[in-house]
Amino acid sequence: MSELTLRAAKTIVDTALATARGHALKPLAVVVYDARGSLKCVQAEDGTSLRRVEIASGKANGALALGLGSRAIAARAEAQPQFVAAVSHLVGPAALVPVAGGVLIRDGDRLVGAVGVSGDTSDNDEICAMAGIQAAGFTAETGA
Amino acid sequence: MSELTLRAAKTIVDTALATARGHALKPLAVVVYDARGSLKCVQAEDGTSLRRVEIASGKANGALALGLGSRAIAARAEAQPQFVAAVSHLVGPAALVPVAGGVLIRDGDRLVGAVGVSGDTSDNDEICAMAGIQAAGFTAETGA
Amino acid sequence: MSELTLRAAKTIVDTALATARGHALKPLAVVVYDARGSLKCVQAEDGTSLRRVEIASGKANGALALGLGSRAIAARAEAQPQFVAAVSHLVGPAALVPVAGGVLIRDGDRLVGAVGVSGDTSDNDEICAMAGIQAAGFTAETGA
Amino acid sequence: MSELTLRAAKTIVDTALATARGHALKPLAVVVYDARGSLKCVQAEDGTSLRRVEIASGKANGALALGLGSRAIAARAEAQPQFVAAVSHLVGPAALVPVAGGVLIRDGDRLVGAVGVSGDTSDNDEICAMAGIQAAGFTAETGA
Numbered sequence: 001m002s003e004l005t006l007r008a009a010k011t012i013v014d015t016a017l018a019t020a021r022g023h024a025l026k027p028l029a030v031v032v033y034d035a036r037g038s039l040k041c042v043q044a045e046d047g048t049s050l051r052r053v054e055i056a057s058g059k060a061n062g063a064l065a066l067g068l069g070s071r072a073i074a075a076r077a078e079a080q081p082q083f084v085a086a087v088s089h090l091v092g093p094a095a096l097v098p099v100a101g102g103v104l105i106r107d108g109d110r111l112v113g114a115v116g117v118s119g120d121t122s123d124n125d126e127i128c129a130m131a132g133i134q135a136a137g138f139t140a141e142t143g144a
Numbered sequence: 145m146s147e148l149t150l151r152a153a154k155t156i157v158d159t160a161l162a163t164a165r166g167h168a169l170k171p172l173a174v175v176v177y178d179a180r181g182s183l184k185c186v187q188a189e190d191g192t193s194l195r196r197v198e199i200a201s202g203k204a205n206g207a208l209a210l211g212l213g214s215r216a217i218a219a220r221a222e223a224q225p226q227f228v229a230a231v232s233h234l235v236g237p238a239a240l241v242p243v244a245g246g247v248l249i250r251d252g253d254r255l256v257g258a259v260g261v262s263g264d265t266s267d268n269d270e271i272c273a274m275a276g277i278q279a280a281g282f283t284a285e286t287g288a
Numbered sequence: 289m290s291e292l293t294l295r296a297a298k299t300i301v302d303t304a305l306a307t308a309r310g311h312a313l314k315p316l317a318v319v320v321y322d323a324r325g326s327l328k329c330v331q332a333e334d335g336t337s338l339r340r341v342e343i344a345s346g347k348a349n350g351a352l353a354l355g356l357g358s359r360a361i362a363a364r365a366e367a368q369p370q371f372v373a374a375v376s377h378l379v380g381p382a383a384l385v386p387v388a389g390g391v392l393i394r395d396g397d398r399l400v401g402a403v404g405v406s407g408d409t410s411d412n413d414e415i416c417a418m419a420g421i422q423a424a425g426f427t428a429e430t431g432a
Numbered sequence: 433m434s435e436l437t438l439r440a441a442k443t444i445v446d447t448a449l450a451t452a453r454g455h456a457l458k459p460l461a462v463v464v465y466d467a468r469g470s471l472k473c474v475q476a477e478d479g480t481s482l483r484r485v486e487i488a489s490g491k492a493n494g495a496l497a498l499g500l501g502s503r504a505i506a507a508r509a510e511a512q513p514q515f516v517a518a519v520s521h522l523v524g525p526a527a528l529v530p531v532a533g534g535v536l537i538r539d540g541d542r543l544v545g546a547v548g549v550s551g552d553t554s555d556n557d558e559i560c561a562m563a564g565i566q567a568a569g570f571t572a573e574t575g576a
Binding site: 323324325352353354355356368369370371373374375377378379380 | 480481482483484486487489490506509510513516517520521526527528529530531
């Protein structure tokens with residue numbers, strides 16, 4: 001049922017990491033979920049810390065769970081911290097990380113998945129996610 | 145022990161969703177638990193995000209667990225965040241979501257179940273829950 | 289992204305329950321998931337035991353997780369009990385119940401969701417699930 | 433501490449999937465962990481069932497946790513099912529799946545990571561994992 005192919009997911013990850021290297025960012029973990037919340041593609045660069053993939057996953061999984069880019073979830077977490085803390089236990093084992101870098105992948109209006117990036121500042125993480133999504137021909141929804 | 149029939153639970157869900165459509169709200173998930181904390185009826189409209197049912201369930205389950213509408217739990221979460229965070233681990237896998245939209249169903253004084261709604265603003269979610277409860281001939285207790 | 293509409297899911301549940309009443313079965317819980325593993329529609333008849341919905345959910349969720357009707361998972365559980373026990377912890381909080389009654393919903397080759405039924409014998413549960421799926425114009429895959 | 437580069441991990445995954453396509457196997461999920469138990473690379477082919485990545489992860493994570501290929505863990509699970517069941521709760525959220533297809537990656541004597549494959553028979557899954565490990569210049573330890 002997933003409409004996000006592995007081929008597209010690989011383009012997203014490869015482009016996100018090429019963008020990171022072009023800007024000399026810290027080592028990144030990049031994860032792509034399809035619309036079902038199933039992992040399609042993950043890559044962690046050499047030098048990433050022990051649970052960096054989990055943080056990237058929490059950004060993307062949280063975005064899918066709520067249908068909001070993680071930048072919007074971060075804003076909600078400031079306004080209603082108890083809501084976001086509570087929801088983070090309900091969105092599956094990948095949980096929810098309420099900072100920028102979890103970006104919805106849309107094909108027109110259609111939600112086809114989400115990207116999560118972690119390793120540098122959350123603003124830079126988000127830039128890499130957006131570059132990947134655009135390179136694959138999709139529209140990025142950050143929640144800004 | 146449950147006194148909330150499936151027939152009544154369906155009336156609650158159908159009316160909540162008709163109310164949402166009448167106000168052009170975002171797609172909603174609506175869940176109804178009986179007084180034991182067993183699901184009686186769930187419907188998720190087309191277009192709901194991946195974990196919207198879980199959020200609706202957390203509102204209703206938390207309300208039943210504490211015997212308080214989730215609007216009251218939200219107020220308590222502001223006053224005593226540690227209490228609510230701790231309790232959310234103790235109320236079963238559906239947990240507790242401390243925002244409005246989890247409404248107790250009373251038949252006179254008797255507690256017969258709870259409704260949880262998620263998808264639009266929590267104020268609008270609560271309006272739909274109340275409409276459903278009233279249509280089924282019960283009294284809604286929001287915690288306001 | 290889900291292709292299983294709420295309208296179709298309601299037809300499945302209503303028909304499954306009508307089938308149960310036509311055969312004077314015990315009270316049933318019927319759950320329908322879409323292809324994302326999100327609940328679309330649940331109904332529990334009056335008189336169902338406290339965790340009957342959870343059992344129905346485990347049948348359907350397990351079927352989706354492995355892409356196999358739960359009758360096939362039951363056969364695998366006899367051949368490789370440790371495998372099935374281990375996997376039941378990995379398929380999300382709804383877990384996996386390896387007996388008949390969890391049936392995949394296919395639209396041609398396309399997987400669009402799963403139905404879980406619990407309350408009577410697992411053979412009868414499965415008959416009700418199949419009746420619902422066929423009434424909605426889909427193909428049932430039981431794993432037989 | 434990890435000595436398994438992303439470049440090597442990608443070779444493992446790409447070769448495992450090329451092997452699967454060469455044998456016309458069912459759609460596979462392939463995961464590679466480094467020696468710390470951090471995900472380095474994941475790819476899920478189009479058509480994999482909802483929780484296939486989790487099963488592949490459980491094979492590899494369990495292998496790393498016990499320092500045994502998952503084929504050896506499967507044998508242990510037959511001899512001592514309670515031991516393996518208990519351990520599966522202690523090895524982190526990726527748990528442990530005691531069937532073939534979780535293969536340790538050795539560089540000489542040194543353990544550098546593990547591969548998990550799921551989607552076809554566990555014997556075929558293991559063949560793909562071994563092909564990937566060998567293509568990257570490492571030694572595969574299946575537990576046979």
